[in-house]
Amino acid sequence: MKQTAAPKTYRVKSFGCQMNVYDGERMGEMLQQEGIAEAAEGEDADLVVLNTCHIREKAAEKVYSDIGRLTKGKTQKKAPMIAVAGCVAQAEGEEIMARSPAVSMVVGPQAYHRLPAMIDNAVSGKRSTDTDMPADAKFSALPQRRKSAPSAFLTIQEGCDKFCTYCVVPYTRGAEISRPYAALVDEAKMLVEAGAKEITLLGQNVSAWTGEDDRGRSLGMAGLIRAIAAIPDLARIRYTTSHPADMDDALIETHGEISKLMPYLHLPVQSGNNRILKAMNRSHTAESYLKLLQRFRAVRPDLALSGDFIVGFPGETDAEFEDTLAIVDEVRYSQAYSFKYSPRPGTPAATMDDQVPLEVMDERLQRLQASLRRDQQAFNDASIGKTCEVLVERKGKREGQWLGKSPWLQSVHFTGDVAIGDLVTAELIQAGQQSLGGRLISP
Ligand code: SAH
Numbered sequence: 001m002k003q004t005a006a007p008k009t010y011r012v013k014s015f016g017c018q019m020n021v022y023d024g025e026r027m028g029e030m031l032q033q034e035g036i037a038e039a040a041e042g043e044d045a046d047l048v049v050l051n052t053c054h055i056r057e058k059a060a061e062k063v064y065s066d067i068g069r070l071t072k073g074k075t076q077k078k079a080p081m082i083a084v085a086g087c088v089a090q091a092e093g094e095e096i097m098a099r100s101p102a103v104s105m106v107v108g109p110q111a112y113h114r115l116p117a118m119i120d121n122a123v124s125g126k127r128s129t130d131t132d133m134p135a136d137a138k139f140s141a142l143p144q145r146r147k148s149a150p151s152a153f154l155t156i157q158e159g160c161d162k163f164c165t166y167c168v169v170p171y172t173r174g175a176e177i178s179r180p181y182a183a184l185v186d187e188a189k190m191l192v193e194a195g196a197k198e199i200t201l202l203g204q205n206v207s208a209w210t211g212e213d214d215r216g217r218s219l220g221m222a223g224l225i226r227a228i229a230a231i232p233d234l235a236r237i238r239y240t241t242s243h244p245a246d247m248d249d250a251l252i253e254t255h256g257e258i259s260k261l262m263p264y265l266h267l268p269v270q271s272g273n274n275r276i277l278k279a280m281n282r283s284h285t286a287e288s289y290l291k292l293l294q295r296f297r298a299v300r301p302d303l304a305l306s307g308d309f310i311v312g313f314p315g316e317t318d319a320e321f322e323d324t325l326a327i328v329d330e331v332r333y334s335q336a337y338s339f340k341y342s343p344r345p346g347t348p349a350a351t352m353d354d355q356v357p358l359e360v361m362d363e364r365l366q367r368l369q370a371s372l373r374r375d376q377q378a379f380n381d382a383s384i385g386k387t388c389e390v391l392v393e394r395k396g397k398r399e400g401q402w403l404g405k406s407p408w409l410q411s412v413h414f415t416g417d418v419a420i421g422d423l424v425t426a427e428l429i430q431a432g433q434q435s436l437g438g439r440l441i442s443p
């Protein structure tokens with residue numbers, strides 16, 4: 001590579017889950033600390049960080065098409081310095097370096113605190129790759145939080161030891177680690193001082209978080225939620241994503257006792273069929289999952305439920321897919337994510353027999369999504385007439401319109417004299433499938 005000028009502006013493009021978005025924000029903060037400013041919208045950036053996702057084939061392919069567009073001048077007038085970060089970087093670092101000479105650096109999700117040094121390398125004409133996984137090192141190397149949207153993300157746990165047979169996360173994010181209690185309470189306080197009213201605690205297996213409080217007593221998620229709920233100006237707490245195996249009694253009780261903990265739970269089941277769940281290496285059955293939900297609903301009857309589903313896992317028969325529709329009918333999710341199975345290199349399921357044809361997956365996905373849309377509409381319809389708090393997050397498309405979130409994570413639009421970050425009271429008066437209309441009652 002040729003020597004080049006040090007970048008003055010950057011853009012981070014995040015493609016993945018919320019933790020990937022959190023990482024993208026932290027990389028931005030770090031670049032700003034290095035004196036590199038965020039490029040204004042519509043303007044060329046000197047450095048583009050592609051913060052990639054490897055979860056499904058389509059997500060992983062995006063990085064190559066993006067590199068192509070950036071180098072051919074399709075996204076910017078001038079080709080920028082390119083950094084590939086995130087889970088594709090972790091999984092295919094060497095391949096990217098070999099395939100894309102325009103890429104100056106490849107940095108895995110646990111190593112991005114080393115970006116500044118890698119940028120220096122690039123300036124002097126050297127390409128670099130760093131996909132080490134030093135547990136927790138990046139967090140302590142990152143700058144303090146100074147700016148926050150009303151709703152902020154806080155990664156408390158990373159990695160996964162569950163090894164579902166379809167999934168790349170245990171390989172791209174490494175083993176489960178929990179960030180220390182004190183660092184999390186500090187970061188939460190800083191986010192609140194910086195303007196956050198709501199914090200969403202993040203982890204690939206967020207409920208697997210464990211730690212010790214100031215007095216050395218061991219704590220789980222429930223204890224951490226209670227500590228964060230004690231921050232006076234914080235109004236709302238959420239967490240995502242949980243695995244059914246990590247939901248303990250203390251966490252369930254917290255949903256009944258801590259009013260700042262919002263009545264919403266994202267708890268992926270993946271399939272409603274026990275043979276498929278076993279082949280996926282999920283540790284729950286359809287029955288144990290439903291029982292668990294009952295316990296949550298017993299302490300918090302208005303709990304909104306969300307989940308993830310995979311259709312067309314290898315060997316899934318029509319009858320086994322029907323079991324997924326049946327569990328959806330039973331749970332009545334307020335919203336959910338559903339995907340066609342995507343074989344991922346290096347995972348056990350990718351080489352299983354009886355891969356399901358694409359047409360069959362397409363048809364199953366359509367049927368599943370029709371059920372999920374029906375339930376989302378029904379959940380929203382049932383909200384009409386409720387009065388609730390809405391956290392104002394941004395301006396709406398129309399003049400005078402605002403958008404915010406209800407406690408059940410529904411998008412609510414309304415008009416009135418409010419500001420971003422306000423927690424207002426609104427009556428829900430109209431329901432679509434994706435959002436609700438509200439009438440402002442009091443600021
Ligand atoms: N840790 C979380 C979510 C991880 S990834 C959990 O266990 O629930 C988010 C979702 O992507 C998964 O819940 C799953 O539904 C989906 N997913 C993961 N690997 C996939 C694959 N190979 N093909 C299709 N969907 C997949």
Ligand code: SF4
Pocket residue numbers: 160161162163164167168169170204205243
């Ligand atoms: Fe992937 Fe399963 Fe781990 Fe979730 S629990 S990240 S689906 S391996």
Ligand code: F3S
Pocket residue numbers: 015016017018019020052053054055086087168169172173204
């Ligand atoms: Fe994607 Fe990595 Fe998240 S693969 S879903 S960005 S953990």
